Amino acid sequence: MKNIVVLVSGGGTNLQALIDAEKSGIIQGGRITCVIASKPGVYALERAASNNISTRVIPRSEYADVAAYTKAVTEALIEEKADLVVYAGFMTILDEQIVKAFPYKMMNVHPALIPSFCGKGFYGLHVHEAALAKGVKLSGATVHFVTEVCDGGPIILQKAVPVENGDTPETLQRRIMEQAEWKILPEAVSLFCQDRIEVVDGIACIKE
Numbered sequence: 001m002k003n004i005v006v007l008v009s010g011g012g013t014n015l016q017a018l019i020d021a022e023k024s025g026i027i028q029g030g031r032i033t034c035v036i037a038s039k040p041g042v043y044a045l046e047r048a049a050s051n052n053i054s055t056r057v058i059p060r061s062e063y064a065d066v067a068a069y070t071k072a073v074t075e076a077l078i079e080e081k082a083d084l085v086v087y088a089g090f091m092t093i094l095d096e097q098i099v100k101a102f103p104y105k106m107m108n109v110h111p112a113l114i115p116s117f118c119g120k121g122f123y124g125l126h127v128h129e130a131a132l133a134k135g136v137k138l139s140g141a142t143v144h145f146v147t148e149v150c151d152g153g154p155i156i157l158q159k160a161v162p163v164e165n166g167d168t169p170e171t172l173q174r175r176i177m178e179q180a181e182w183k184i185l186p187e188a189v190s191l192f193c194q195d196r197i198e199v200v201d202g203i204a205c206i207k208e
């Protein structure tokens, strides 16, 4: 059984999707052993606690810079014996120290079809605002490995979702969560826990 540690910063609906997927047997070969939040009081922590998952809060505001914060998070992940680290709405930038400690062992869910609407400044509702401003007719979600390049690591799974007339950033966000994020994130986690993802020359391949 692999130890899955989930990093969160907010409401935690993707964390909830992972908890539900573990309960219903969609995630094979792993279990969520700890949830780490970048700020206190976020609802994701309540979701973890009410499912008897241990929690830690490592407040970004208590660290002087990215390097000091990354060191603290990396040490916590090592203490927790994390086999897989999932960024589930984790809104804090970490540096390369953590990538060296967990190479191709960290995945992130991004609410767009990478390489569109990704990179620095594209997070949360900003992503959907940008997609609507461009007038794209399809958006979606991507699960990818975390590397030094923001939103640039090997793509594991993607799912497209239609943009509808009259969409607001909020309605598009909700549709992408329901139809894409909450499905492909647990699926990618399960593939990882079954050792079915291989990265060859920077490309993630799913083994049958």
Ligand code: GAR
Pocket: 009, 010, 011, 012, 013, 014, 015, 044, 088, 089, 090, 091, 109, 110, 111, 122, 123, 124, 127, 177, 181
């Ligand atoms: C999700 O839409 C996730 O894809 C996005 O933030 C939301 C978090 O919601 N993440 C990013 O934008 C990261 N670049 P949640 O806390 O309810 O899971």
